[in-house]
Amino acid sequence: MMKDIFQMYNIGHFINQPHNPTEFEILRFDEMAEPNVDDFHKHSFYEILWTEKGKSRQIIDYNEYEVKPNSLFFISPNQVHHFEEWKPLSGGTILFTEDFYLLNRSNKDTLFELSFLDNLYSNPCIEFTKKSFADVSNLIYQIEAEQKRKDRNTSIIQAYLQILLAQVQRHIDTTNPTIVSKKYLIQFKQFKQVLEDHFWENKTANYYAEQLHITQHHLNLICKAITNNTATDIIRARSILEAKRLLTFTDKSIAEIAFELNFSDGSYFAKTFKSFTNHTPQDFRSKMSEKYRTR
Incomplete structure (x- = not known):
């Protein structure tokens, strides 16, 4: 853990x-x-x-x-x-x-x-x-x-x-005219709960679908209905959120963070991070540390 x-x-x-x-x-x-x-x-x-x-x-x-x-x-x-x-x-x-x-x-x-x-x-x-x-x-x-x-x-x-x-x-x-089905909402939150326990293991959408006893296709339908994103997007976003927290509030190196979040290597982590945030991990760290850690 x-x-x-x-x-x-x-x-x-x-x-x-x-x-x-x-x-x-x-x-x-x-x-x-x-x-x-x-x-x-x-x-x-x-x-x-x-x-x-x-x-x-x-x-x-x-x-x-x-x-x-x-x-x-x-x-x-x-x-x-x-x-x-x-x-x-x-x-x-x-x-x-x-x-x-x-x-x-x-x-x-x-x-x-x-x-x-x-x-x-x-x-x-x-x-x-x-x-x-x-x-x-x-x-x-x-x-x-x-x-x-x-x-x-x-x-x-x-x-x-x-x-x-x-x-x-x-x-x-x-x-809000678009009312999402309660069943989808409950399943989405069950997915988020399992994700919270396992996001750092870098598991696939199929893994989470199996944990919820539904198909990956059904998990994607649920995620699209609630957030307009795929299950894979949500899984990746959770990893990136943790990376942001680690970059802002710890002094761990970028390689250590990539390793902790089970990315295959530092450059793949940096590329994924930039695709989500439009910042390199180093730029993000400088910007956010200045903004939040000096308070």
Whole structure:
């Protein structure tokens, strides 16, 4: 297994109680202490930032987003996240684990059916009209009120959270005319999960299709429907993403990175990297180290 170069934080770290095993928190920006976490980090949980007023900039794996008022911003486990400014914001953050959302049921499909979670191919920032956002805010306030009660009931919070995410999915389905089949979405996320465990082994699309008990042709159909890319493109993109992280945040040589990601040789790695990013690995390293490592 590849060693992760980023610190993986649980919810306790974000309330500056690293040993607290809490599976759910809701915090307002103006009430929360700045968490003692690295600028660039990974979460073991889901996070929803809700913004009523003000703007912030978020970075997820080299993609920069401006988060505006009347919006929700979703961060999923394993994504590399950097929160730029947050002091001038009005709103807050909801932090919850997969188990909390699923009520400890073993069937993950209900979580995978939510197109905006665990999906680098959809925009994590969802903007609402003022009226739609008021409906969303009301649900958030009910969650907040329940969490503050001395006799708070976890099942009530879980129910509100599930309603909130179902509302968001309905908003997306209403504003986006191309609705992807739930079955494809679930299979795509299953593929992404297996890919997360094996991307560094440089396996073929056929290997992943076999793991999912489907044909390679069917895996390609699923990937095309969700992302407009082939399965091979997605596999390669995951390797390149890891290469970007290693180039930016470690001092490993380009040859070491190529070896770690199971490329046959350094020149083939450099050629593949350039075809994806329009930069040589060395140029990318110089540019990104200057941008991100000096902070």
